[in-house]
Amino acid sequence: MAGLEFVGVRKTYPNGVKAIHGIDMAVSDGEFVVIVGPSGCGKSTLLRMVAGLETVTEGEIRIGENRVNELEPADRNIAMVFQNYALYPHMSVFDNMAYGLRNRRTPRNEIARRVAEAAGTLQLEGLLDRRPGQLSGGQRQRVAMGRAIVREPEAFLFDEPLSNLDAKLRVQMRLEIKRLQRALGTTSLYVTHDQVEAMTLADRLIVMNAGVAEQIGTPLEIYDAPATLFVAGFIGSPAMNFLSGTVAEDGTGAQLDGSGGTLPVAPPASPDGGRIVVGIRPEHLEPVSREEAALEVVVELVEALGADSLVHGQLADGGEGAAVTVRVDGARRVAAGDVLSLAVAPNHVHFFNPDDGKRLA
Amino acid sequence: MEKRVVFSKLGLPILLVAPQIVITLVFFIWPASQALYQSLLLEDAFGLKSQFVWLDNFIALFSDPHYLNSFARTVVFSAATAGLSLGVALFLAAMADRVLKGATAYRTLIVWPYAVAPAVAGVLWFFMFNPSIGILAYLLKGLGYDWNHYLDGTDAMMLVILAASWKQVSYNFLFFLAGLQAIPRSLVEAAAIDGARPFKRFWTIVFPLLSPTAFFLLVVNIVYAFFDTFGIVHATTSGGPAQSTTILVYKVFNDGFIGLDLGGSAAQSVVLMAVVITLTVFQFRYIERKVAY
Ligand SMILES: Nc1ncnc2c1ncn2[C@@H]1O[C@H](COP(=O)(O)OP(=O)(O)O)[C@@H](O)[C@H]1O
Ligand SMILES: [Mg+2]
Numbered sequence: 001m002a003g004l005e006f007v008g009v010r011k012t013y014p015n016g017v018k019a020i021h022g023i024d025m026a027v028s029d030g031e032f033v034v035i036v037g038p039s040g041c042g043k044s045t046l047l048r049m050v051a052g053l054e055t056v057t058e059g060e061i062r063i064g065e066n067r068v069n070e071l072e073p074a075d076r077n078i079a080m081v082f083q084n085y086a087l088y089p090h091m092s093v094f095d096n097m098a099y100g101l102r103n104r105r106t107p108r109n110e111i112a113r114r115v116a117e118a119a120g121t122l123q124l125e126g127l128l129d130r131r132p133g134q135l136s137g138g139q140r141q142r143v144a145m146g147r148a149i150v151r152e153p154e155a156f157l158f159d160e161p162l163s164n165l166d167a168k169l170r171v172q173m174r175l176e177i178k179r180l181q182r183a184l185g186t187t188s189l190y191v192t193h194d195q196v197e198a199m200t201l202a203d204r205l206i207v208m209n210a211g212v213a214e215q216i217g218t219p220l221e222i223y224d225a226p227a228t229l230f231v232a233g234f235i236g237s238p239a240m241n242f243l244s245g246t247v248a249e250d251g252t253g254a255q256l257d258g259s260g261g262t263l264p265v266a267p268p269a270s271p272d273g274g275r276i277v278v279g280i281r282p283e284h285l286e287p288v289s290r291e292e293a294a295l296e297v298v299v300e301l302v303e304a305l306g307a308d309s310l311v312h313g314q315l316a317d318g319g320e321g322a323a324v325t326v327r328v329d330g331a332r333r334v335a336a337g338d339v340l341s342l343a344v345a346p347n348h349v350h351f352f353n354p355d356d357g358k359r360l361a
Numbered sequence: 362m363e364k365r366v367v368f369s370k371l372g373l374p375i376l377l378v379a380p381q382i383v384i385t386l387v388f389f390i391w392p393a394s395q396a397l398y399q400s401l402l403l404e405d406a407f408g409l410k411s412q413f414v415w416l417d418n419f420i421a422l423f424s425d426p427h428y429l430n431s432f433a434r435t436v437v438f439s440a441a442t443a444g445l446s447l448g449v450a451l452f453l454a455a456m457a458d459r460v461l462k463g464a465t466a467y468r469t470l471i472v473w474p475y476a477v478a479p480a481v482a483g484v485l486w487f488f489m490f491n492p493s494i495g496i497l498a499y500l501l502k503g504l505g506y507d508w509n510h511y512l513d514g515t516d517a518m519m520l521v522i523l524a525a526s527w528k529q530v531s532y533n534f535l536f537f538l539a540g541l542q543a544i545p546r547s548l549v550e551a552a553a554i555d556g557a558r559p560f561k562r563f564w565t566i567v568f569p570l571l572s573p574t575a576f577f578l579l580v581v582n583i584v585y586a587f588f589d590t591f592g593i594v595h596a597t598t599s600g601g602p603a604q605s606t607t608i609l610v611y612k613v614f615n616d617g618f619i620g621l622d623l624g625g626s627a628a629q630s631v632v633l634m635a636v637v638i639t640l641t642v643f644q645f646r647y648i649e650r651k652v653a654y
Contacts, residue, residue, distance in 0.1 A: 053553070053554075074555075080551070086545065086547035099555050
C-alpha cells in the first residue's frame with residue numbers, strides 16, 4: 001500500500017475546457033479521502049487522472065514514491081469502482097472478479113482463494129456463477145467492490161459508486177465501504193456530490209468548486225470552520241444561513257441589514273468598507289425568551305421530521321432576502337405566522353468577506 | 362414491456378399492409394411458386410412442350426459432378442467473401458471508433474462502395490486486375506507474380522472474392538461501428554485498469570460484446586455471397602475460366618438462359634431457396650435466444 005500525492009496538478013481537455021486549476025495535496029497511506037463538490041466541478045477528472053484514464057496537463061501525480069503521469073492504467077496498481085459499476089456483462093461474477101488477476105498471471109489456486117475470500121466478505125458466495133444481468137443493483141455494487149479488492153491494489157478509486165442505489169441501500173453500502181476500507185487499510189480516494197456521504201466516509205475531505213480545491217481538512221474541521229462561503233453553504237444540511245450586515249461602529253458587534261438587530265459578536269477582522277456576511281447554521285440557532293433574543297424570525301413554513309423540525313422564515317424587519325432556516329426540537333410546536341426569538345453562541349457565528357467569499361479570521 | 366397499437370376496425374390496418382403484401386406476392390411468392398412448379402417439369406429448349414417428371418430434375422442435379430463442384434466452389438467463395446469483408450470491416454470500424462477528427466469524412470468514404478452497383482464494382486476490379494492494362498496486375502507482375510484471371514482459375518476466384526467483399530465491407534462497417542459505439546466506454550476503461558492491454562481488451566471485452574452483431578452479419582454476408590453476387594461474376598469472369606468461378610447463382614443463369622435447361626435451372630433455384638430459408642430460420646432462432654446479455 002502507498003500514499004498518493006498531487007503536485008500542482010492541472011487539467012485542460014483537448015476542447016479547451018479547463019477542468020482542474022491546480023491541486024496540491026498529499027494523501028497518506030491508508031487514508032480515506034473524499035472529494036466532494038457539485039456536479040461538473042472536476043471531481044471525476046481528478047480521479048480519472050489518478051487512474052490513468054485522462055492525461056495530466058501539468059503537474060505531477062505520485063503513487064507511493066513514483067511519478068505515474070506517464071504510466072498506463074494497468075501499471076499503476078490501482079483499482080476503480082465506477083458509477084455504473086462497469087461489470088463485464090458476458091462474464092460470470094467469478095470471472096468478473098478474476099479478470100484482473102488473470103491478466104496479471106496470478107496462479108489459479110491463488111485466484112480461487114482470493115475470489116472466494118472477497119465473495120465471503122461481500123456475501124456473494126451463492127452468486128459466483130451468475131451474470132451481472134441477473135443481479136440486483138446492490139449485488140452488482142458488491143461485485144464491483146469485489147473486483148477491486150481481489151486485486152489487493154495500492155489504492156482504491158471510487159467514482160460516485162452509490163449514486164445508482166436507492167436511499168436505504170445507499171446508507172447500508174456506505175457503512176460497508178467504510179468498514180471494508182478500515183479492515184483492509186487501503187488508501188482510498190472517493191468522489192461524491194453528496195455531502196452526507198462525504199462527511200460520514202472521509203478521514204479527510206477535499207471540497208471542490210469549479211476545478212479548485214476550496215478547502216482540505218477533516219469533516220469536522222470543515223464543518224466548524226468553513227474556509228469560504230462556498231464550503232459553508234455546501235457542507236451541512238440544511239445549508240448554513242447567510243445574512244449580510246456591517247461591522248458595528250464601535251467594533252464590538254455585527255449589525256445586520258435592515259433592522260434585523262445586532263449580534264453581540266464581532267468579526268476577528270474587518271474588511272474594507274465594513275461589509276460582512278454572517279453565517280449561522282440552522283442547528284445553532286436556539287429559541288429563547290424575547291429578552292435574550294439576538295434575532296427574531298417570522299415563521300413561514302414548518303417541516304416536521306419527527307425528532308426535530310425545520311422552520312423556514314424571514315428575519316423580522318430584515319429587509320428582502322433575509323431567509324432563515326432554524327432546526328428546532330421536534331417536540332416544540334411552531335406554526336406559520338409565529339415569531340421565534342433566537343440566540344446563537346458566539347463560537348457558532350461565522351464571518352465572511354462578501355467580496356472574495358473568504359472566511360474572516 | 363411491449364407496446365401494442367390496437368386498431369378498432371380491420372379496414373385501416375389491411376390498407377396499411379396491403380402494398381407490402383402485394384409487392385411480396387408479385388415479386389417473391391409468385392416467382393418462387395413458378396420456380397417450384399417448373400423444377401418438376403421437363404421442357405424442350407423452345408418452351409413448346411413440357412412434361413411432368415416429379416423429382417427427376419433434382420436427382421439429375423445431385424448426380425451431376427459439375428453441379429456438386431459448383432456447390433463446393435460456392436462454399437469456398439462465400440466463406441472467403443464473408444471472412445474477408447467481415448475482417449476488414451471490423452478492423453476499419455475499430456479504427457474509426459478511435460478517430461475523433463475527420464470522423465465523418467472517414468465514415469462517408471468507407472460507406473461509399475455500398476452505393477456502387479454490383480456490376481460496376483465487378484468492372485472496376487476487372488480493369489484494375491486486367492492482365493494487359495490493369496494497374497494491380499502490373500504491380501503484381503513487378504513482384505514476380507504473373508496474374509492472369511483469364512487463364513488461371515485461382516486468380517479468377519480471388520478476383521471475384523475481392524470484388525464481392527469490397528462491396529460488402531461498407532455494410533458490415535456500419536453495423537460494426539454502431540455495435541462498437543454501443544459498448545460503454547467504462548467497460549473498456551475497467552479492463553484497462555484490470556491490466557488488459559489494448560489487444561487483449563479487444564478480444565476479451567469488445568469482441569464478445571460485439572458477437573451478436575458479428576453473427577448477424579455473418580449470416581447476412583453468406584446470404585449476400587450466395588445470391589447477390591451474380592452481377593459481379595457476370596461482369597468479371599462470366600463464370601470462367603473452365604467454370605472455376607461458376608458459383609450456384611451463376612449456374613442457375615447459365616444453365617437456364619444459356620443452356621436452356623429450364624427445369625434443371627428451376628431445380629437449382631429451389632435448392633438455393635432452401636439454403637436461404639434455412640439460414641434465415643437459423644439466424645432468427647439464434648438471435649431470439651442469444652441477443653441480450
Ligand atoms: N472528455 C471531456 N472532454 C471535455 N470536457 C470534459 C470531458 N470530461 C469532462 N469535461 C468537463 O470537465 C468539467 C469537469 O467534469 P467532471 O470531472 O466530469 O465533473 P464532476 O465529476 O465533478 O461532475 C466539466 O465542465 C465537464 O464538462
Ligand atoms: Mg463525475
